[in-house]
Amino acid sequence: MNLSEQIIELVNKSILSLYQKKIDNKEIVLQQTRKEFEGEVTLVVFSFGKLSGKKPEQTAQEIGEWLKTNSEIISDFNVVQGFLNLTISDEFWMEELKNQIQNQNFGSAQLKTEKVLIEYSSPNTNKPLHLGHVRNNLLGYSIGEILKAAGYSVIKANLINDRGIHICKSMLAWQKFGNGESPQSSAIKGDHLVGKYYVKFDQEYKKEIQNLIESGVTETEAKKMAPIIIEAQQMLQKWENGDSEVLDLWKKMNSWVYEGFDVTYKMLGVDFDKFYYESQTYLLGKEIVDEGLEKGVFFRKEDNSVWVDLTADGLDEKLILRSDGTSVYITQDLGTAQQKFEDFGMDQSIYVVGNEQEYHFKVLFLILKKLGKKWAQGLYHLSYGMVDLPSGKMKSREGTVVDADELMQEMIEEARKQTESLGKLDSMPDVEKEILYQQIGLGALKYYLLKVDPKKRLLFDPAESIDLHGNTAPFIQYTYARIQSVLRKVNSDLNHESLNAIQLPKDEKEIIVQLSYFPETILIAAKERNPALIANYLFETAKVYNRFYHSSPIATESDNNLKNIRIALSVSTAKVLKNGFSMLGISVPEKM
């Protein structure tokens, strides 16, 4: 039982004893005591007026006195208006501190039986990953790790969009203009090479459209008539008919892309337990269409197309199957959802997909509920905002996208520059330096993208992202590295016995209080599916530690008990920073 649960129980008892009334735990509001007041936990008593029939101030006074005499953990209290500020005993905090140090899994919750599948990344195989994908990947990975820490068993899945007209475009352009170029022959990363031909296609396509318009065709007509697009469509047709030549080319170019993605994923530090390929799932869902027709959830129009009517739920009529019997996106997604459940039987299924698809998922989930799927309750669309640049929106056609691989390299370079200019690591071996620059550069990038609430749009300012000051990963990493340095210098052989109850100075107490919120923060972050909560918590923790560190030099401390407490606090702070960062997919350096 954590501190707030204990206090809620005590407050409930006090009210029963003082006013002979029982209240719901939800009505008991606790909050962190503000810095300017004495105490660590504050009970809001305004709403208890009805129970006691007295003024809030008097009620608070009475509850405070009851708690102080009847509970060991509350050593003192004070009342400000309707706020009852409670001081928690030093003994309690010392116990808390010992628990933090000794508990190997401090911060991770008990294992639950619930299983969560989280689908993220989901790239197209016609071009390399860009900044928008980076946000998606980091979010997906991080939420997976947070859920693990909260005790869930997590399956990370990636549904790769490996078929369709887009990949045919790259294939066609490569066939026409590639001269057999391969990643080996050109030394271009596979995904970038395929992306190059996707761009090439677009250029040719535009040229043809321009020519057609000049010969008097309207723009919409020209877009349909251009020979190259017709050829691409024919290629897709061949692919669907299993033409072996097309399939071979498709396999070859996709394998290049996968090699490239693999490198990018490794660099980003994300991973997957299961890959789904659209080429294998795009025909799924037809059975569900039949099922829906049988159950009367769907209906057929005169032209034989299948629809669902969601107007009663404030949505529209939605096409499920075209009149020629071919699927649309949602058909496949219905089938894939079913498939995932058959594969894993998970309780929750999270889709990490941009907010432009909110409507799509609303419809998808609603249909599955209407079909009476038990597991539809656990479906969740983790929607996130676009990433904008100071110069405006990212547009792949206008070449304003930020490429993921290039971005990561730039971040690492910048970390190198800044670190070298400090000149503190000259004695470090080069291999270690390279690892460090990577940790700092990628940490900065990841933290910058994760510290913002996912649902908000994100303004990515390259200059600011590499700033190593303020609310950034390098600041927190630096705090961690400094703790390690402290622990190396002082004798870190902790004497647990000597951590007996003593008067804790305020600075020390403040850190324990801050650290004690860690488990709770993880649970909230898991519930909200929001890594930003962890990120902001870690920044607060690093700040509090730095203040403490500044005011409490350990080496010069002669009082052994105090020294032990300070070492203990350093140990547990380091533990929290490291565990917290690992949930964000960021590693911490021992030295920097």
Added chain:
RNA sequence: GGUUUGGUAGCUCAGUUGGAUAGAGCAACGGUUUUCUAAACCGUCGGUCAUAGGUUCGAAUCCUAUCCAGACCA
């Protein structure tokens, strides 16, 4: 037109189920190194929480309308 998300300091963002005088970081200005890492710490400056109503002991937070921005649906 309809649905939906956002609007908090010059900039980037926090702000738990409604709670105390709305908080950080950056930028600007000033200060702090005989100590285990100054990539640090402390201080000053900076706000009509988009606007107007409403709900109540109490609203950045909940409700209604409007304005602005984004996304989606037709």
